[in-house]
Amino acid sequence: MTSTLGFALLGLLARQPLSGYDIAALLEHGVGPFWHARHSQIYPELARLEAARLVSFQVVEQRDRPAKKVYEVTGIGVDALHEWSTAPLDLEPIRDELTLRAYSMWLADTDRAAAFMRHQEQLHRDQLARYEGYRAELEAADPVRLTDPTTPEFATYATLRRGIGFEREVADWCGWVAEAFERMPADSTAAAT
């Protein structure tokens, strides 16, 4: 009944109470659990979770800022999250626009394709560097808890390692494709437009 997005929000709230605004900030930058949503999707979803009694909220007045609704998970919410985390999951179909483009890049002129792939490689290397930095922070802060998979610190570390592996793989692949295009003479295909 609860959507994947709902579980993403529960997963954040199971670690600490947050407002819709806080959640939006975490999910827009994708730092958290490698899911993504905009505030326009988050606010209605929080209302649904609240209606289903999986979360509750309190309005917190602030001196220097507008009041906010701070949400926390209920016992029912924790149970649902717990159950969902290891429920059967099929292989999900990959939908990756970068790979899709590579599939038709044999039509492109080789210099433009090489430049495109080198640029993509850089974007992913930058993201990789951000993740590596965050990983170093985590490892410095609390190395003991990172070995205990029943702590949220371990779970954060695990998702981060996944992100690092993913970005490294994409970046290397982009480099490999770029190299193939760079080995070709610049005008080996005719540009049309």
Add this chain to the structure above:
Amino acid sequence: MTSTLGFALLGLLARQPLSGYDIAALLEHGVGPFWHARHSQIYPELARLEAARLVSFQVVEQRDRPAKKVYEVTGIGVDALHEWSTAPLDLEPIRDELTLRAYSMWLADTDRAAAFMRHQEQLHRDQLARYEGYRAELEAADPVRLTDPTTPEFATYATLRRGIGFEREVADWCGWVAEAFERMPADSTAAAT
């Protein structure tokens, strides 16, 4: 104006004329360009591409089967595909349910979490094996064209290598997470339901 799905279809049709049914078969099993769609999305999209003159079709009668509409790309379609393949592309947010679940798996009991991750590892190793098999076929069939990035064979090979790298990375990560859970005593967290 044309959607990513539209370019996915153009990318397939740029290699060979296909019916909606053929495309659905390719995209359901995800063998092709690592995109995915159902026939209910494909048929209307083909109609839109045809309205935009990016593809054209002919009704082909068959002796032993019902007639089909065979689509092929037009010149305009090839130009659009060519242009799109190397147009600027931002980092796309990752939305991966497996990683999302790992983010909340610190709540789960360790034996269930370990079993879940070992099962996921196996699913991805199986997929990896399928890709490796297809890769071996490609390498055996036409090793020369696989080094020339202006051939569709190279593009297929590139997407396949991307899939192989992706699946290997996920499988290894699943194994690493599973190991962490396996090192813990079985009842270290209380199951709730």
Add this chain to the structure above:
DNA sequence: TCTCACATGTAACTAGTTACATGATTGC
């Protein structure tokens, strides 16, 4: 006759994006 693979579509719904809308409070 019935099931299966081939073949093409539409309808109803869920998920996600972009744009619109409002209001509080702080600092310039």
Add this chain to the structure above:
DNA sequence: GCAATCATGTAACTAGTTACATGTGAGA
């Protein structure tokens, strides 16, 4: 007064999934 950040929402649209619907022709 004005822009920026904090804070919460709704509306309109696009993308994608699930279910419904129809029909051909082959083989059991």
